[in-house]
Amino acid sequence: xxxxxxxxxxxxxxxxxxxxxxxxxxxxxxxxxxxxxxxxxxxxxxxxxxxxxxxxxxxxxxxxxxxxxxxxxxxxxxxxxxxxxxxxxxxxxxxxxxxxxxxxxxxxxxxxxxxxxxxxxxxxxxxxxxxxxxxxxxxxxxxxxxxxxxxxxxxxxxxxxxxxxxxxxxxxxxxxxxxxxxxxxxxxxxxxxxxxxxxxxxxxxxxxxxxxxxxxxxxxxxxxxxxxxxxxxxxxxxxxxxxxxxxxxxxxxxxxxxxxxxxxxxxxxxxxxxxxxxxxxxxxxxxxxxxxxxxxxxxxxxxxxxxxxxxxxxxxxxxxxxxxxxxxxxxxxxxxxxxxxxxxxxxx
Amino acid sequence: xxxxxxxxxxxxxxxxxxxxxxxxxxxxxxxxxxxxxxxxxxxxxxxxxxxxxxxxxxxxxxxxxxxxxxxxxxxxxxxxxxxxxxxxxxxxxxxxxxxxxxxxxxxxxxxxxxxxxxxxxxxxxxxxxxxxxxxxxxxxxxxxxxxxxxxxxxxxxxxxxxxxxxxxxxxxxxxxxxxxxxxxxxxxxxxxxxxxxxxxxxxxxxxxxxxxxxxxxxxxxxxxxxxxxxxxxxxxxxxxxxxxxxxxxxxxxxxxxxxxxxxxxxxxxxxxxxxxxxxxxxxxxxxxxxxxxxxxxxxxxxxxxxxxxxxxxxxxxxxxxxxxxxxxxxxxxxxxxxxxxxxxxxxxxxxxxxxxxxxxxxxxxxxxxxxxxxxxxxxxxxx
Amino acid sequence: xxxxxxxxxxxxxxxxxxxxxxxxxxxxxxxxxxxxxxxxxxxxxxxxxxxxxxxxxxxxxxxxxxxxxxxxxxxxxxxxxxxxxxxxxxxxxxxxxxxxxxxxxxxxxxxxxxxxxxxxxxxxxxxxxxxxxxxxxxxxxxxxxxxxxxxxxxxxxxxxxxxxxxxxxxxxxxxxxxxxxxxxxxxxxxxxxxxxxxxxxxxxxxxxxxxxxxxxxxxxxxxxxxxxxxxxxxxxxxxxxxxxxxxxxxxxxxxxxxxx
Numbered sequence: 001x002x003x004x005x006x007x008x009x010x011x012x013x014x015x016x017x018x019x020x021x022x023x024x025x026x027x028x029x030x031x032x033x034x035x036x037x038x039x040x041x042x043x044x045x046x047x048x049x050x051x052x053x054x055x056x057x058x059x060x061x062x063x064x065x066x067x068x069x070x071x072x073x074x075x076x077x078x079x080x081x082x083x084x085x086x087x088x089x090x091x092x093x094x095x096x097x098x099x100x101x102x103x104x105x106x107x108x109x110x111x112x113x114x115x116x117x118x119x120x121x122x123x124x125x126x127x128x129x130x131x132x133x134x135x136x137x138x139x140x141x142x143x144x145x146x147x148x149x150x151x152x153x154x155x156x157x158x159x160x161x162x163x164x165x166x167x168x169x170x171x172x173x174x175x176x177x178x179x180x181x182x183x184x185x186x187x188x189x190x191x192x193x194x195x196x197x198x199x200x201x202x203x204x205x206x207x208x209x210x211x212x213x214x215x216x217x218x219x220x221x222x223x224x225x226x227x228x229x230x231x232x233x234x235x236x237x238x239x240x241x242x243x244x245x246x247x248x249x250x251x252x253x254x255x256x257x258x259x260x261x262x263x264x265x266x267x268x269x270x271x272x273x274x275x276x277x278x279x280x281x282x283x284x285x286x287x288x289x290x291x292x293x294x295x296x297x298x299x300x301x302x303x304x305x306x307x308x309x310x311x312x313x314x315x316x317x318x319x320x321x322x323x324x325x326x327x328x329x330x331x332x333x334x335x336x337x338x339x340x341x342x343x344x345x346x347x348x
Numbered sequence: 349x350x351x352x353x354x355x356x357x358x359x360x361x362x363x364x365x366x367x368x369x370x371x372x373x374x375x376x377x378x379x380x381x382x383x384x385x386x387x388x389x390x391x392x393x394x395x396x397x398x399x400x401x402x403x404x405x406x407x408x409x410x411x412x413x414x415x416x417x418x419x420x421x422x423x424x425x426x427x428x429x430x431x432x433x434x435x436x437x438x439x440x441x442x443x444x445x446x447x448x449x450x451x452x453x454x455x456x457x458x459x460x461x462x463x464x465x466x467x468x469x470x471x472x473x474x475x476x477x478x479x480x481x482x483x484x485x486x487x488x489x490x491x492x493x494x495x496x497x498x499x500x501x502x503x504x505x506x507x508x509x510x511x512x513x514x515x516x517x518x519x520x521x522x523x524x525x526x527x528x529x530x531x532x533x534x535x536x537x538x539x540x541x542x543x544x545x546x547x548x549x550x551x552x553x554x555x556x557x558x559x560x561x562x563x564x565x566x567x568x569x570x571x572x573x574x575x576x577x578x579x580x581x582x583x584x585x586x587x588x589x590x591x592x593x594x595x596x597x598x599x600x601x602x603x604x605x606x607x608x609x610x611x612x613x614x615x616x617x618x619x620x621x622x623x624x625x626x627x628x629x630x631x632x633x634x635x636x637x638x639x640x641x642x643x644x645x646x647x648x649x650x651x652x653x654x655x656x657x658x659x660x661x662x663x664x665x666x667x668x669x670x671x672x673x674x675x676x677x678x679x680x681x682x683x684x685x686x687x688x689x690x691x692x693x694x695x696x697x698x699x700x701x702x703x704x705x706x707x708x709x710x711x712x713x714x715x716x717x718x719x720x721x722x723x724x725x726x727x728x729x730x731x
Numbered sequence: 732x733x734x735x736x737x738x739x740x741x742x743x744x745x746x747x748x749x750x751x752x753x754x755x756x757x758x759x760x761x762x763x764x765x766x767x768x769x770x771x772x773x774x775x776x777x778x779x780x781x782x783x784x785x786x787x788x789x790x791x792x793x794x795x796x797x798x799x800x801x802x803x804x805x806x807x808x809x810x811x812x813x814x815x816x817x818x819x820x821x822x823x824x825x826x827x828x829x830x831x832x833x834x835x836x837x838x839x840x841x842x843x844x845x846x847x848x849x850x851x852x853x854x855x856x857x858x859x860x861x862x863x864x865x866x867x868x869x870x871x872x873x874x875x876x877x878x879x880x881x882x883x884x885x886x887x888x889x890x891x892x893x894x895x896x897x898x899x900x901x902x903x904x905x906x907x908x909x910x911x912x913x914x915x916x917x918x919x920x921x922x923x924x925x926x927x928x929x930x931x932x933x934x935x936x937x938x939x940x941x942x943x944x945x946x947x948x949x950x951x952x953x954x955x956x957x958x959x960x961x962x963x964x965x966x967x968x969x970x971x972x973x974x975x976x977x978x979x980x981x982x983x984x985x986x987x988x989x990x991x
Contacts, residue, residue: 123952410920
């Protein structure tokens with residue numbers, strides 16, 4: 001392993017994911033976190049922007065905290081494919097030697113991250129929810145050097161039942177994929193500019209270049225529950241797809257969205273992109289209504305960071321009450337419509 | 349003596365359990381309520397190889413032992429007594445006699461389709477005037493050239509109408525035995541769709557309501573000569589030996605029902621609160637559960653022992669009779685107690701124990717009543 | 732065609748997570764299962780076998796007990812099972828694990844490698860793509876459909892809001908989603924055969940072209956600084972109220988918190 005020369009690695013890098021030449025929300029979230037880490041390390045933040053004709057996105061990255069932007073622009077990078085992207089990002093790493101590389105734990109990042117980490121021979125911690133700078137080991141131990149200024153990466157595992165903090169003390173860069181929806185972007189800085197570095201390592205198709213025959217976009221009108229300030233979430237206890245109407249009514253009066261637990265998706269009541277939880281999305285709205293949701297740990301893992309959790313369930317022993325700020329034992333069929341009516345009266 | 353299951357048997361049990369939980373349990377209530385034969389489940393069981401478990405591989409079966417088959421019927425019956433008996437009647441009462449008494453040509457013709465579940469099997473012995481007493485048979489088969497001509501009817505036939513292949517017992521003549529005129533009885537293989545073979549009334553039953561129980565009607569039904577199963581005149585022995593195997597299947601069904609009811613009750617008594625504490629905290633509950641669990645365990649040992657006897661012995665009438673007698677009585681007792689411990693909820697159809705109690709009753713009756721089992725057992729002890 | 736399917740034995744979190752009295756996970760009390768994404772990958776391989784004819788080899792890395800998932804896979808229809816187990820391989824992170832598995836696969840002929848997207852105990856989704864990197868072959872992650880066309884594989888690759896139809900020349904590695912299919916059941920006869928069959932067991936010495944410094948706990952670049960079973964956020968108030976009172980209560984709280 002490359003024990004030597006760790007100190008050559010400098011700066012916090014972020015893979016600025018774009019799809020169809022539009023930056024993904026995760027890119028801004030990562031920049032927000034990167035800025036904090038860079039401050040602690042007294043270094044700067046670099047966004048790595050990979051794609052075809054993507055230079056126009058540079059200012060947007062600057063506005064959200066990038067000090068520098070490395071642009072890898074090439075026709076081979078038009079649509080995401082593992083190999084040319086892995087080649088681009090690993091070449092940037094080898095060339096510029098960052099000490100930290102953050103990648104979103106998206107369907108792209110969870111493919112690109114491992115491939116790149118294996119290529120540059122470093123560790124990668126998946127799906128992190130907390131990133132901070134600290135010492136490793138956390139507490140000095142006799143006979144072991146305590147390293148400072150390490151990236152400490154915290155992630156849930158075991159379906160959200162355990163939580164581990166991981167370091168990568170002897171290899172650089174320290175790489176992490178980060179769960180979307182967890183880190184917070186900074187407020188936009190109008191007119192901010194970043195230093196732009198154009199870099200092209202050259203792309204020669206080989207056996208690893210796959211061919212994208214077709215791109216099929218999801219036809220359903222996708223509501224991103226991760227952006228909602230208020231979520232009205234339903235579980236098996238709602239009883240039927242039709243009965244979700246009372247949740248939709250409540251969401252509408254509050255200007256929120258409807259989401260759901262896994263059981264609802266498994267029953268085919270609502271589409272998968274509305275699912276909250278370990279196998280769905282992580283959300284942190286201001287208010288999360290858990291209605292008829294028992295609160296399996298896999299679900300809780302995806303919503304417990306919400307500011308206020310309100311649970312309505314007829315079963316007083318439902319585990320959801322263990323995480324709810326306000327729990328009501330009662331009949332959702334009566335309470336939810338009545339609450340909607342009261343809110344309507346109040347807000348008009 | 350080793351009472352632990354081998355790893356392969358444990359894995360087989362986990363398979364049956366998983367299948368029962370995922371595929372059978374969700375339909376159990378509906379199957380009962382609508383008296384609906386679970387055709388889709390039978391197709392799924394065919395795909396998973398459950399319709400020919402103890403059948404040799406060369407005949408398209410799974411090549412497993414009777415114990416594996418018994419565990420399959422047991423696990424299915426834990427969640428649905430109807431599904432358990434479909435497999436039992438098919439395997440023990442139809443495939444087994446062909447496997448045991450059939451000619452090579454008959455085995456080749458029928459077993460691969462039955463063992464793979466492409467076809468379903470049934471067994472017709474009982475008649476309105478002849479249940480447990482086989483000498484009361486009225487259905488006749490007469491040889492006419494190259495064909496047997498069957499006339500008469502059979503009743504209470506499990507898998508009736510849905511089955512494709514039927515083992516039918518009929519009178520083929522009269523013989524003198526020790527100076528007494530006795531009916532000569534033979535066994536036949538009859539296929540659904542044969543002209544003259546039709547189905548009568550579908551019975552409305554107390555339990556196992558999804559199992560199709562039909563009357564079989566034969567009116568000048570002509571079947572090829574080569575469909576005689578075993579030798580002419582050996583039908584009574586074939587029927588009795590077949591029932592020995594069948595009783596192990598029914599014993600497994602009874603065991604499964606008892607276990608299912610016990611499991612449901614253990615869960616319920618820990619959940620149900622009365623007078624401020626769970627009813628599991630009351631000594632009456634604890635002692636009832638202890639008795640139920642002990643009897644279930646005893647039944648299981650007898651059933652598994654009978655399965656092992658079928659694997660290793662030529663004759664296993666007593667083992668089969670004891671297993672069926674005891675397991676059926678335990679099933680009735682345990683399901684009745686389960687309903688009692690559930691209180692009012694146990695009496696309503698939303699709770700599985702209500703169905704299990706109704707399903708359990710038949711295990712004391714079919715394939716030889718408990719009284720017949722006692723006759724078989726005592727007859728082998730007091731000679 | 733030769734297909735290698737990588738599977739992992741994992742604790743069954745669906746059957747209820749068990750805790751010790753001190754709040755830590757009681758791993759010993761939990762049943763183990765074949766990781767669901769891996770099982771979908773195996774089913775995909777078995778369907779390719781049914782459709783085009785293929786030899787399916789299942790490979791797992793783990794404790795000797797992990798042999799159970801190989802038997803299960805063979806009872807479902809896989810042809811061969813390989814268990815990679817050695818004390819020196821223990822404590823591996825995804826880098827060391829993928830290095831080990833790649834070292835084992837280098838001994839095999841293969842056209843297609845299928846792994847699950849991720850395991851339910853670690854949820855990293857890293858090992859599949861990392862194996863492909865070590866073997867220098869293409870990877871297609873998150874497969875929701877797999878077909879074969881000549882010497883290529885055609886995969887529907889899932890993303891959050893779309894899918895790509897991707898074609899890659901074999902040899903290639905594909906990571907499977909549990910949604911890919913409904914895995915078949917084992918058959919009783921398959922179980923009996925699986926217990927007759929020989930399982931190949933490989934240790935460190937059987938791994939091809941790997942360096943000791945990349946194996947096991949010591950060869951893992953990531954190190955655990957701290958691990959704990961998750962401490963849940965404490966419960967707030969739980970009230971049992973009539974619908975009318977409940978609405979008043981909630982309206983009060985929403986106003987108090989300035990939501991309305």
